[in-house]
Amino acid sequence: MSNTPLIARHPEEPATVRVPFTVKRQHVVAVDRGASASRRKLWDFAPNLHCSIIGTCLTTAELRQILEKADGREPRCRTDHELHGEAVRIAATRSEVSRQLQHALERRHQTAVKRFERVKQVSDLLELWEGAKRLGDIAGPYWAVLTHRATDAAVLSRVFGDVHMLSHLLGAANRADIQRLARLEAERDGLQLKCDRQQSHLYRAIVERDEARHALEISQADRRCTEADKNEGEEIAALRQQVRGLEEKLGTETQRRAGAEQACDRAEQALDAAHVQLGDALGREGELLREIAALEDRLVASLAFSGADDGEQDLAGLNVLYVGGRASKVRELRAYVEGASGAFHFHDGGVEDRKGLLATMVERCDAVFFPVDCISHDAVANLKRVCRRGDKPYIPLRSASLSSFVGGLQRWTSSGLDLPEPAAGTA
Secondary structure: OOOOOOEOOOOOOOOOOOOOEOOOOOOOEOOOOOOOOOOOOHHHEOHHHHHHHHHHHOOHHHHHHHHHHHHOOOHHHOOHHHHHHHHHHHHOOOOHHHHHHHHHHHHHOHHHHHHHHOOOOHHHHHHHHHHHHHOOOOHHHHHHHHOOOOOOHHHHHHHHHHHHHHHHHHHHHHHHHHHHHHHHHHHHHHHHHHHHHHHHHHHHHHHHHHHHHHHHHHHHHHHHHOOOOOOHHHHHHHHHHHHHHHHHHHHHHHHHHHHHHHHHHHHHHHHHHHHHHHHHHHHHHHHHHHHHHHHHHHHHHHHHHHOOOOOOOOOOOOEEEEEOOOHHHHHHHHHHHHHOOOEEEEEOOOOOOOOHHHHHHHHHOOEEEEEOOOOOHHHHHHHHHHHHHOOOOEEEEOOOOHHHHHHHHHHHHOOOOOOOOOOOOOO
16 A cells, blocks of 8 residues: 555645554555644645545536636536546646635635634544534535644544545445436336327327318218219218217227326326435434444443443453554553453554564464454455464454444354463463
8 A cells, every 4th residue: 555645745844743544445644743834725635635525525517617717628528527537637736727626615615614613623623523424514524624724644534534435325325226216217208208109199190080070071061062962971971980980099099198197197106205215215324323423422431431331241351452443542442351351452553563563462362353444455464364374363343443343342252152261471
């Protein structure tokens, strides 16, 4: 993995201390520890953040207006994807167009920027971000947090990860509903086409009926003028028979049209129901996210008050190694393990701790845990190789949160296997 920072440093800025960490499917990043003298500009960020900023904080219409004004290209000459790619490329340079993008971001999200500028502490900044995320207000708060003077590498990684994972969660939750909606719309279009054909047939039948009636009227007029015509009776009978046939055909087509309209109405009702179900699904998803956040807060509060999870888990002196994750979570993880009568050991996966220590630490521990969203691919591969060589169990965790770690411990201790004796030579 590369060491590209998420925030670029201007040449005139003093040298800074780098705080490296990792994000799933993203580069190792670093930022200045001190607060900036002014809010960051769009070109101050490293290129691997520009895609997220442009795609989340600006609409396609705004991008099209800015870029077409810059180079004079017609709307049909550029797709939405090309517009996005061009804007991401321009955002990495300091130019007139990138300044226009900066002005558009500031103008569009000035309300959110002013609201976030009122806070000075990182904790208050994150609290505002979490509140906006629960309300589904992402674009403005995302730009406000990224450019805030108090934003550091940890805050930057957190909000970037939240936006990244939110796109995956929403996409996975909505995919089935969107596919079903597309099928219903296609069915509705087919029914509409069929209804149009029936109306066309009905119109032709009416025209033919009117022509037949007009012909009959002409024939009757001719009969009155030519009473001597012997074929008058046969002609009138034929015309009447033709009219009856056309009227029967008209009745049939009318019934078909009514059936097609009913089918179209049913399809529209099904489409409306699908929209309602989609809204319910999005609401349930938001409720689940809020419930997960509440349970996490409650677990942390319970840990601070009583140590482990009310004594429900007893590690009986077992040694637990945690690799990767976030440094800010280590104290909570350690408190939980020690409160459960276990020994906690930590290795950051090779960011600051030497990789050579990992094999020794694995040998001294009984089980190894690591969060898949906050560890490099190289560190995972090395960790699995060392665990297999030492015949040590390793448990991947969904995220770097305390709740995922507690769930992993419970899966390990309740897996039905005999737990090993505590490793020798450890505290």
